[in-house]
Amino acid sequence: MPEGPPILLMKEDLQKFAGEKVIDVKGNSLQDNHGVKDHILREIKTFGKQTFLIFDTVNIRIHLLMFGSYSLFEKKDQQDNLRLGLVFKNGGMYFYTCNVKLVNDDFLANIDWEADVMSDEWNPAKAEKKLKSNPKMMACDALMDQDIFSGVGNIIKNEALFRIGIHPESLIENLPQKKLEELIAEARNYSFDFKKWKKANVLKKNFQIYHQKICPKCGLEIIEKETGKGKRTSFFCAKDQKLY
Known part of the structure; x- marks a missing residue:
């Protein structure tokens, strides 16, 4: 998709x-x-x-x-x-x-245009409020929730979580405030990098974790696992992505 x-x-x-x-x-x-x-x-x-x-x-x-x-x-x-x-x-x-x-x-x-991560109307404060109202949600499910992060898909989910060092099965309620803010910011930041690389036809060359075998940070084997309620495939490093 x-x-x-x-x-x-x-x-x-x-x-x-x-x-x-x-x-x-x-x-x-x-x-x-x-x-x-x-x-x-x-x-x-x-x-x-x-x-x-x-x-x-x-x-x-x-x-x-x-x-x-x-x-x-x-x-x-x-x-x-x-x-x-x-x-x-x-x-x-x-x-x-x-x-x-x-x-x-x-x-x-009736569309919440402020939920679109790539829109000029994007409202990170509203995203934070929605996340905090779902404390038991896993980070992997949160990023894929189109009511919170409209436009985010499995590539962005995996790459954003790797960038900020968060395990996909971390619960929202366990994330320190700083990490919660990083998650919200990176959903948007990576989306614009994605667009830039896709336009230049170099997106796959810039994958760090998605469908990769070895972690580029520590050299350990990347774990591939179905995670969250959505059972979408996550790729993550057990060493460099902390489980909160």
């Missing part, structure tokens, strides 16, 4: 179509045009792993799920997987193997 940084990169690719009129709609998600064809795409917004295409009378939510993708040109060999294609005068945007859903303005109004 794409994490927040690739979604922001996708938005940058699609941004040139904001303010342009849709001249054709393709794909198997919208049974009719729903006020899209011949209408102007007013804005593109992102929230974590979700993308919203804003029109005057309708909003479209795109979620790439586990294996979704997008393209600026139509892929003839993937017609069966085309969920939505919007054609403009000077090109188009095409979404494959993803979830496409119409949402109303109330849906958008």
Whole structure:
């Protein structure tokens, strides 16, 4: 599942179509045009792993799920997987193997935009409050909670915890205040590093712990284990990541 940084990169690719009129709609998600064809795409917004295409009378939510993708040109060999294609005068945007859903303005109004770790509206104080209201939550589950850290996925979770030396199974209530603040800050810091490296096509070269075998700090073998309520895979060093 794409994490927040690739979604922001996708938005940058699609941004040139904001303010342009849709001249054709393709794909198997919208049974009719729903006020899209011949209408102007007013804005593109992102929230974590979700993308919203804003029109005057309708909003479209795109979620790439586990294996979704997008393209600026139509892929003839993937017609069966085309969920939505919007054609403009000077090109188009095409979404494959993803979830496409119409949402109303109330849906958008109820989103806590301050929970998006890569947004200018990101509110670390609110994140801290949410964490402290879930004291028994493991650090690995906390970072993957989209209501707290929207946009954070398994790569960011693992790499951020390694950077700050916290074992993924540490309980929030056991973290010293300084470590809690580091966890909140690093979720955002690593996300922007992720975006920079992804754009330069060097993301995997910069992995320290994710899918690695040997700890770059101490040389011990990295542990791979399903952790937390979500049972997502964690990679960690028993020596350099303290269990609180």
